[in-house]
Amino acid sequence: MRAEDGRTKSVEPAAHAPALELVNIGLSFGGVVALDGVDLKVAPGEIRAIIGPNGAGKSSLINVLCGVYRPQRGHVAIGGQVHRPVPTQKLAALGIARTFQNLALFKGLSALDNITAGRSYSTRSSFLAQIAGLPQARRERAAALERAQELIAFFHLDAYADRPAGTLPYGVQKRVELARALAAGPRILLLDEPMAGMTATEKNELASFVRAAHRRFGLTVVLIEHDIGVVMELSDRIAVLDYGRKIADGTPSEIAADQKVIDAYLGVAPENQDGEGI
Numbered sequence: 595m596r597a598e599d600g601r602t603k604s605v606e607p608a609a610h611a612p613a614l615e616l617v618n619i620g621l622s623f624g625g626v627v628a629l630d631g632v633d634l635k636v637a638p639g640e641i642r643a644i645i646g647p648n649g650a651g652k653s654s655l656i657n658v659l660c661g662v663y664r665p666q667r668g669h670v671a672i673g674g675q676v677h678r679p680v681p682t683q684k685l686a687a688l689g690i691a692r693t694f695q696n697l698a699l700f701k702g703l704s705a706l707d708n709i710t711a712g713r714s715y716s717t718r719s720s721f722l723a724q725i726a727g728l729p730q731a732r733r734e735r736a737a738a739l740e741r742a743q744e745l746i747a748f749f750h751l752d753a754y755a756d757r758p759a760g761t762l763p764y765g766v767q768k769r770v771e772l773a774r775a776l777a778a779g780p781r782i783l784l785l786d787e788p789m790a791g792m793t794a795t796e797k798n799e800l801a802s803f804v805r806a807a808h809r810r811f812g813l814t815v816v817l818i819e820h821d822i823g824v825v826m827e828l829s830d831r832i833a834v835l836d837y838g839r840k841i842a843d844g845t846p847s848e849i850a851a852d853q854k855v856i857d858a859y860l861g862v863a864p865e866n867q868d869g870e871g872i
């Protein structure tokens with residue numbers, strides 16, 4: 595099924611469709627092949643990890659899912675709707691939110707304001723209507739605040755709500771970023787190396803919050819992560835990329851026993867939960 599003009603097409607009844615599907619994705623930068631014929635299906639409600647050595651194509655894959663990169667080949671289907679390319683400006687409306695490898699909070703704004711701002715991607719009133727305080731804008735602002743306060747409580751951020759985000763400990767900032775991603779009520783959450791730069795304690799804490807949020811909000815989660823311990827513990831299924839190709843796809847125990855995966859990692863010493871080579 596192709597949609598060369600970028601318009602969306604329904605390929606199958608949404609109820610039976612994967613939450614996310616990548617079909618034969620090919621992406622190159624000049625002569626560098628970042629993704630080479632990658633297929634991936636993510637079932638609704640699944641926690642799906644994408645792993646692979648440095649340069650394997652993991653970030654490129656997330657950026658294709660978010661419409662940041664336009665693949666030269668293939669398409670993405672979101673809940674059975676084909677997109678080629680994915681419309682970045684409609685991600686929130688498509689029920690998708692993401693976090694970034696490097697923190698992308700408004701450092702001078704409070705944690706609460708950062709989380710409230712995450713909701714604005716899905717509000718309908720214009721900036722002018724918000725300034726003028728028109729009724730719809732007021733209602734949306736109140737709903738955003740209510741949702742943000744619910745997330746503050748859920749992520750145990752009460753003590754930090756009024757503090758500028760930039761002054762918070764790193765692990766807490768990552769929690770604020772997670773809460774902000776959930777402010778618009780997404781169905782699909784893309785996490786790009788959420789544990790990078792964290793201590794083992796912070797990693798365990800964030801992993802518990804990801805698991806709890808997955809359950810509470812009925813999320814489908816796509817996780818890129820270098821910490822194999824976290825990946826094995828959190829994921830339902832794991833896809834492994836190497837040199838832009840998918841070389842394995844299975845449950846954590848299937849992946850741990852896969853010779854192609856072991857070979858791909860030989861010499862690159864994946865990290866364990868304490869950030870040490872294994």
Ligand SMILES: Nc1ncnc2c1ncn2[C@@H]1O[C@H](COP(=O)(O)OP(=O)(O)OP(=O)(O)O)[C@@H](O)[C@H]1O
Pocket residue numbers: 623626627628646647648649650651652653654655
């Ligand atoms: N914007 C870009 N311009 C040129 N080449 C790029 C660009 N983005 C990625 N690449 C190349 O595409 C390949 C895949 O990179 P990508 O960042 O997707 O890998 P990765 O698995 O996320 O790596 P890492 O684990 O180091 O973040 C690499 O060879 C990289 O150099």
